[in-house]
Amino acid sequence: MTTQLSDLETQLEQVRSVASGAIASADTLDALEQLRVKYLGKKGELSLVLRGMGKLDPGDRPRIGSLANEVKEALQQQLDDRRSALQAARIQAQIEAETLDVTMPGVYRPQGRVHPLNLTVDRAIDIFVSLGYTVATGPEIETDYYNFEALNTPADHPARDMQDTFYLPGGHLLRTHTSPVQIRYMEQHEPPVRIVAPGRVYRRDTVDATHAAVFHQIEILAVDKGLTFTDLKGTIQVFLRRMFGADLPVRFRPSYFPFTEPSAEVDVQWQGKWLEVLGCGTVDPNVLKAVGYDPEIYTGFAAGFGVERFAMVLHELDDIRRVYGSDLRFLKQI
Known part of the structure; x- marks a missing residue:
């Protein structure tokens, strides 16, 4: 295995590990979107790693391409799962905030009369x-x-x-x-x-x-x-x-x-x-x-x-x- 191939594999695994941890700890949809752009965007870290494929032997490139797709799919799935969880939590919080407690005393408003x-x-x-x-x-x-x-x-x-x-x-x-x-x-x-x-x-x-x-x-x-x-x-x-x-x-x-x-x-x-x-x-x-x-x-x-x-x-x-x-x-x- 060439040095360039080993380095790229290590970098891809590091991207997967760091990104996975960041996604798991994201607590808002905005923060989650920023992570998606940071790691999977056109100028994201995964794209930066793949730029090194040009220095690989032609026979090693398919291996890095396959690993990169695996990392991308894994992170994308984790992003989708986390987004669904955050959306569900936001809806639940809204429901709890807007819940009407029918046992509470009503707000008194004086009844109007015809002049x-x-x-x-x-x-x-x-x-x-x-x-x-x-x-x-x-x-x-x-x-x-x-x-x-x-x-x-x-x-x-x-x-x-x-x-x-x-x-x-x-x-x-x-x-x-x-x-x-x-x-x-x-x-x-x-x-x-x-x-x-x-x-x-x-x-x-x-x-x-x-x-x-x-x-x-x-x-x-x-x-x-x-x-x-x-x-x-x-x-x-x-x-x-x-x-x-x-x-x-x-x-x-x-x-x-x-x-x-x-x-x-x-x-x-x-x-x-x-x-x-x-x-x-x-x-x-x-x-x-x-x-x-x-x-x-x-x-x-x-x-x-x-x-x-x-x-x-x-x-x-x-x-x-x-x-x-x-x-x-x-x-x-x-």
Whole structure:
């Protein structure tokens, strides 16, 4: 055996021994990959040893080639086995770390509640939907036409003073009621019409126990052949009985709105006194004309109320501002 052959065999066995020990002690997949590159890569130690084959006699080269393949296959198998073991250990550690101990006390999270305003809106809408009304919505930023003009309230009309609002650039404003939804809906639909329109509205009211500059409103509109004030009164009475109970005292008072004629205010008994909660009336013919309806054929009625006022009656609140304060001590009582 030539000296060169003996040296190469010794070097190959040394590579096998050192690499085998390093692989067995590797504790991460990254470290294992580094060992693979170090010993079996193109520039690894096994390749460096094989470079000496060029100095061997041609008859000795097959022997070194066979030994080198044996060392490479052995190390590769050891690498695969160690990789599988490390992967299994990592999965097991993850499983143990993420295991849920069902015997441990749970983390307490306070249960949420529906806000009193949302409760009131949902309750009112459910009643009107059961009466055959469809929910309709519209933009909170409106034009003067939809908020006033189409509702029989021209620019010089004194009724505008009752609904002074917040004006925006470009002739727009924050709507003072959800009545513009009625106009927009009628423009797109032919009679018969029965809609309920909930939404947020804005007025320059002085904030006190029963008023707010930003509040919520629900309006209804019905247009068909032969509708009268009697139909309106019956609808309101059915609604109020379902909302508050049959024993709640209710009264209708003559009033004025530019978009209904005749008109009325509806009061309910609240904390020993009458509280105005709703306005209503039969639709003015000018409003029907504005949307292309023939007032000689169709009539209708409309009504609107502040959600906050209804919430005050339902939950016996003494101040409308309580529903905006986000005080959990108050909200938990609802």
